[in-house]
Structures are given as structure tokens and as C-alpha cells.
Amino acid sequence: MQTLFEAGAKIIRKLNERGFEAFFVGGCVRDFYMARDIQDVDITTDAKPEEVESLFEKTIDVGKVHGTIIVMAEGTPFEVTTYRTDGIYTDHRHPDEVIFSNRLNEDLKRRDFTMNAMAMAEDYTFHDPYEGREAIEKCEITTVGYASDRFGEDALRMVRALRFMSVLDFGIEEETGVAMTANAHLMKHVSVERIVTEFKKMYNGVALDQAKVKLVRTGLARHIPFFSEITDDDLLKSRVDDLLDELIVQVIRDPSLKGSLHHLKLSNKELHTVKGCAALHEALEKGDHPLEVSYSFDEDILERFAAANDQNHLTQQSSLLQKAQALKLSLPISSKKDLEVDGRDLMELYSSRSGPWIKECLNIIEREVLFGRLKNNHNDIIDWVKTHVKVESASIEIIE
Ligand SMILES: Nc1ccn([C@@H]2O[C@H](COP(=O)(O)OP(=O)(O)OP(=O)(O)O)[C@@H](O)[C@H]2O)c(=O)n1
Numbered sequence: 001m002q003t004l005f006e007a008g009a010k011i012i013r014k015l016n017e018r019g020f021e022a023f024f025v026g027g028c029v030r031d032f033y034m035a036r037d038i039q040d041v042d043i044t045t046d047a048k049p050e051e052v053e054s055l056f057e058k059t060i061d062v063g064k065v066h067g068t069i070i071v072m073a074e075g076t077p078f079e080v081t082t083y084r085t086d087g088i089y090t091d092h093r094h095p096d097e098v099i100f101s102n103r104l105n106e107d108l109k110r111r112d113f114t115m116n117a118m119a120m121a122e123d124y125t126f127h128d129p130y131e132g133r134e135a136i137e138k139c140e141i142t143t144v145g146y147a148s149d150r151f152g153e154d155a156l157r158m159v160r161a162l163r164f165m166s167v168l169d170f171g172i173e174e175e176t177g178v179a180m181t182a183n184a185h186l187m188k189h190v191s192v193e194r195i196v197t198e199f200k201k202m203y204n205g206v207a208l209d210q211a212k213v214k215l216v217r218t219g220l221a222r223h224i225p226f227f228s229e230i231t232d233d234d235l236l237k238s239r240v241d242d243l244l245d246e247l248i249v250q251v252i253r254d255p256s257l258k259g260s261l262h263h264l265k266l267s268n269k270e271l272h273t274v275k276g277c278a279a280l281h282e283a284l285e286k287g288d289h290p291l292e293v294s295y296s297f298d299e300d301i302l303e304r305f306a307a308a309n310d311q312n313h314l315t316q317q318s319s320l321l322q323k324a325q326a327l328k329l330s331l332p333i334s335s336k337k338d339l340e341v342d343g344r345d346l347m348e349l350y351s352s353r354s355g356p357w358i359k360e361c362l363n364i365i366e367r368e369v370l371f372g373r374l375k376n377n378h379n380d381i382i383d384w385v386k387t388h389v390k391v392e393s394a395s396i397e398i399i400e
Pocket residue numbers: 025026027028039040042110111112113116117154156157160
């Protein structure tokens with residue numbers, strides 16, 4: 001924590017030397033006050049992006065049009081953003097003291113919550129014109145000024161309020177909460193990627209249950225893709241501590257929700273996890289053989305499902321699931337790629353005859369090996385094929 005601020009202080013001092021104002025701002029100041037771990041440090045300044053770029057050796061333009069430049073210092077990225085304000089700079093700096101200007105106040109005034117609208121000088125002096133520290137002491141999430149104005153500027157802030165509620169275990173101040181209900185419909189203007197980013201943080205928070213109650217009571221859930229299709233009761237009933245687990249539980253409860261998963265624009269890996277758990281549930285309910293369940297599903301899917309099942313009783317087939325997990329270590333092969341023969345070996349056996357029979361034959365060999373009826377050894381498999389497989393024109397026949 002110290003080192004991040006120390007490295008950031010060097011950036012601030014350099015900007016100050018050139019006559020610019022610069023302060024730590026936002027979440028890092030809030031977390032510093034709360035003695036929480038600090039992930040990243042943001043700096044606000046009256047220097048323009050081009051001026052920031054010209055002052056530092058290594059910069060990355062991540063959003064110059066919005067005033068943000070990344071400055072790399074000691075291998076760490078610092079977001080340096082030009083004041084968001086239309087005001088006119090009126091203060092005059094005294095050489096011996098830190099002056100917090102009106103323009104800084106204007107910048108802070110445009111931020112979401114009072115606890116996020118604090119600035120801190122490089123000597124750790126706080127500038128807190130909207131009483132963010134008081135809100136923190138009260139464990140309260142309060143917007144800067146009129147809540148409806150702040151939510152009108154960016155509706156995502158309503159979901160951020162839920163995120164902070166869950167992560168910090170804070171309550172939402174009454175008027176802020178009322179404005180969330182009144183402005184819930186504005187969620188339709190927010191990109192789902194931004195919502196999902198906040199939801200992931202919210203689901204990892206310590207007070208998720210109370211955030212979920214608020215998500216339902218404010219009506220925000222009704223305006224969020226996928227969540228709008230879950231009943232309030234089902235959303236509140238699930239016991240999870242991760243967004244993907246919520247999706248897994250809900251998709252298993254109502255398989256028709258699978259069709260809406262893509263609205264959340266998850267990564268392929270995340271989609272694979274949720275859909276894999278749903279498919280595993282189906283296999284368990286069908287009562288598939290434990291060997292097949294073990295072979296067909298990745299270990300992380302089996303583990304993830306087992307954890308969600310422990311909390312939510314998704315299946316009656318827990319013993320089948322346990323057997324499948326236990327078998328994972330002793331499977332003779334973990335995929336078709338592990339077979340000691342491939343399509344080319346089979347083709348050579350039958351005068352280079354290609355066709356769909358090869359795939360069919362490999363599928364049969366795979367099952368024989370999986371169930372231990374055939375050793376995964378090149379010669380054994382070739383002998384078995386020679387004696388058990390008759391290749392017809394387009395398909396194959398197995399001779400017992
Ligand atoms: N919709 C938003 C998003 C951000 N902010 C401001 O930008 C700061 C940085 O935002 P971000 O990094 O997204 O969140 P943090 O508050 O820093 O929280 P954390 O670092 O824990 O994600 C916030 O503190 C807040 O002052 C805002 O006013 N409105």
C-alpha cells in the first residue's frame with residue numbers, strides 16, 4: 001500500500017514542479033482511509049493529457065478524449081486524469097501549502113458517492129468537501145448532491161452502489177435508495193459489460209445477501225439482462241459467492257435461461273463453465289455411468305458443480321457425482337487424443353479408405369478403452385480392430 005502511494009507521489013511531485021495541481025483521488029483515497037488493501041491508485045490533475053504525456057517517459061493513451069493517460073512508474077500503471085470540470089481556475093498557490101482549488105472541488109462534485117469524492121495530497125492531507133469520511137464512519141453510501149442527477153449522468157452508479165454495499169458492508173442512504181428505485185429504468189442505457197464487471201465485484205463481497213435484497217427491492221434486477229428473467233424469490237433463495245455460481249444455479253433451476261446467457265457477453269471460458277455445469281446436471285439426472293460422467297466433464301466443472309450443489313442441492317445424484325470425481329484420477333485416457341491410434345492408422349488398415357467410418361470406429365475404440373475392455377496400446381487396438389471391425393461401404397459393423 002505504501003509503495004503504491006510512494007510511486008504515485010513521485011508522479012504528483014513531478015506535476016507540481018511544473019506548476020500543475022495533482023492529487024490522489026477516488027477509490028484509493030477511500031480505501032486508504034478505511035485501511036483497506038489498495039489495488040490501484042488514480043491521480044487527478046489540471047494538466048492536460050498532452051502535458052501529462054510530454055512530462056513522463058512511459059505513458060499509454062487509454063482515453064485521451066476523456067482526459068485519461070496511463071503513466072507507468074516503477075512498472076506500475078497510474079491513471080492520470082485531467083479534472084472533469086468546465087469551471088475557471090481561481091486559486092493561487094502559496095509556495096508552502098497545499099491549496100485545493102475550486103476546479104478540484106468541481107471535479108469531485110461530478111463523482112458518484114461522497115466516499116469516492118475525496119482527494120489526498122502527496123503528503124497524505126485529505127480534501128473532503130462532501131464529507132466522505134463522515135459517510136464512511138456511518139457506513140453509508142450517499143451520492144454527491146442530488147442522487148437522481150448523479151444516476152442520470154451514469155446509471156451504472158446504481159449498480160456500483162450495490163457493489164459497495166456488498167464489498168464494504170455499507171447501507172444505502174435513504175434518498176439515494178429512493179432515487180435508485182425511481183431511476184432503475186435508466187439501466188437500459190448501460191452496456192452489459194460494465195454491469196457484469198460491477199456484478200462480479202458485488203458477488204465477491206461480504207454482504208452479498210443484503211445487496212441482492214436491494215437489487216430486487218429497487219427493481220434494478222428487472223432492468224438487467226438475464227436477471228430480469230429470474231423471479232425475485234429464486235434470486236434471493238440461491239446461496240452463492242460468485243457471479244458464475246449464480247448463473248449456474250439459475251440455469252439449472254430453469255434450463256430455458258440458457259438461451260439468455262449470451263446477453264451477458266461473458267468470455268468463452270465463463271460460458272463453457274456455466275453451460276458445462278448445466279450439461280453435467282442433465283447427465284447426473286439421466287443417471288449416466290460414473291465413468292462416462294467423469295470422462296465427459298473437466299475436473300473444474302465437476303468441482304464447481306459439487307461446490308454449488310453443496311450450497312444449493314441442485315441434484316439428488318450426489319453419490320454419482322462423487323464417484324465421477326473420484327474416478328477422474330484413474331481414467332485410462334482423458335480424451336480421444338490420448339488413444340494410441342489415430343485416423344491415419346485405421347485408414348492404413350483398410351487400403352487408405354477414408355470416410356465417416358473412421359470417426360465412428362475411433363468412438364467405439366474410445367469407449368472400449370474407457371470401460372477397460374481394451375488396453376490403450378497401439379498393437380492391441382490394431383489387433384482388436386482387425387478382428388472386431390468389418391468396414392462396409394459407408395459404415396462399420398462390429399463383430400462380437
Ligand atoms: N460511474 C462512475 C465510476 C467511477 N466514478 C469515480 O471514479 C473513481 C474510480 O472509479 P473505479 O476505479 O471504477 O472505482 P473505485 O471507486 O476506484 O473502486 P475500486 O478501485 O474498488 O474498483 C470512483 O472512485 C469515483 O470517484 C464515478 O464517479 N462514477
